[in-house]
Amino acid sequence: MISAKTIRITTIVENSTSVAGVLAEWGISVFIEAGEKSLLLDTGASDVMVRNADKLSIDLKKTEAIILSHGHFDHTGGLPAVLERIGRSDIRIVAHPEVLGRKYSYNKKKSIYRYAGIPSCKDRLESLGGRFEFSTAPVWLSEDIAASGEEPLTTEFEAVADNLCLKEGEQFVQDPMSDDQSLYIRTDLGLIIILGCAHRGMINIIRHAKELMDTDRVYMVIGGTHLGPASQGQVDKTIQALREMDVAWLGVSHCTGLPVAAKLAREFEGRFFFNSAGTVIRFPYTDSTVKRPGS
Numbered sequence: 459m460i461s462a463k464t465i466r467i468t469t470i471v472e473n474s475t476s477v478a479g480v481l482a483e484w485g486i487s488v489f490i491e492a493g494e495k496s497l498l499l500d501t502g503a504s505d506v507m508v509r510n511a512d513k514l515s516i517d518l519k520k521t522e523a524i525i526l527s528h529g530h531f532d533h534t535g536g537l538p539a540v541l542e543r544i545g546r547s548d549i550r551i552v553a554h555p556e557v558l559g560r561k562y563s564y565n566k567k568k569s570i571y572r573y574a575g576i577p578s579c580k581d582r583l584e585s586l587g588g589r590f591e592f593s594t595a596p597v598w599l600s601e602d603i604a605a606s607g608e609e610p611l612t613t614e615f616e617a618v619a620d621n622l623c624l625k626e627g628e629q630f631v632q633d634p635m636s637d638d639q640s641l642y643i644r645t646d647l648g649l650i651i652i653l654g655c656a657h658r659g660m661i662n663i664i665r666h667a668k669e670l671m672d673t674d675r676v677y678m679v680i681g682g683t684h685l686g687p688a689s690q691g692q693v694d695k696t697i698q699a700l701r702e703m704d705v706a707w708l709g710v711s712h713c714t715g716l717p718v719a720a721k722l723a724r725e726f727e728g729r730f731f732f733n734s735a736g737t738v739i740r741f742p743y744t745d746s747t748v749k750r751p752g753s
């Protein structure tokens with residue numbers, strides 16, 4: 459089992475920033491260093507992630523594998539810039555096959571569909587050195603680190619947002635977001651779960667992580683929760699489930715949105731933090747161990 463002391467997690471891109479000179483962008487990208495291993499979960503929406511990585515002294519060339527949490531542009535748009543920076547011809551990209559799906563979001567007020575999928579085609583990404591490794595099942599990146607693969611829907615109160623669509627021919631159909639996946643790390647302190655957008659529901663994901671990694675202790679959950687657009691009922695039931703699961707630290711980001719993040723901050727006072735761009739997490743975590751450049 460990995461000693462959590464050997465792990466450092468840096469959020470390179472997020473909707474807000476906590477470090478001067480590090481840019482905010484709608485999206486997320488998280489760099490995980492675990493012992494000698496370096497992994498990247500998502501790439502934000504643009505080349506901002508490379509610029510932020512430089513500012514945060516992250517050497518992206520060390521990246522062994524890029525894990526894509528799903529195909530939306532705000533998680534995949536930075537791929538060309540990252541691949542160019544890594545500069546190898548065999549860069550592993552772990553993703554669900556549906557990551558390349560023709561994804562749209564539907565704006566109910568304006569009655570319009572907007573393309574929300576991966577901005578680059580597979581050929582271009584491959585020409586930049588990307589080597590896709592498609593899997594619907596979990597992919598083990600080491601003995602204690604796994605990309606989740608498809609997350610089963612097991613709670614009765616979590617559902618994939620109904621404005622997310624796939625274009626099939628000329629028809630729009632509901633996107634089940636089967637490509638949604640998260641990163642699980644089993645440590646001596648308990649599980650660390652890193653979410654992209656949690657489109658399949660964060661409690662579904664935590665349940666899956668516990669089962670796959672064969673442990674009940676959840677030390678930390680960070681990343682996008684997609685609770686921003688969720689119903690009040692789902693938010694309340696999620697809070698109740700998080701309490702029952704006794705999650706030690708909750709560091710929300712991205713699609714959580716300010717009102718829900720503020721509610722979680724109140725509910726989980728003392729074990730909540732906002733995981734914005736520039737946040738560097740070391741373990742065991744305390745608020746005072748959040749180290750930022752220049753601090």
Ligand SMILES: [Fe+2]
Pocket residue numbers: 528530655657
């Ligand atoms: Fe998304």
Ligand SMILES: [Fe+2]
Pocket residue numbers: 485486530532533654655682712713
């Ligand atoms: Fe997102």
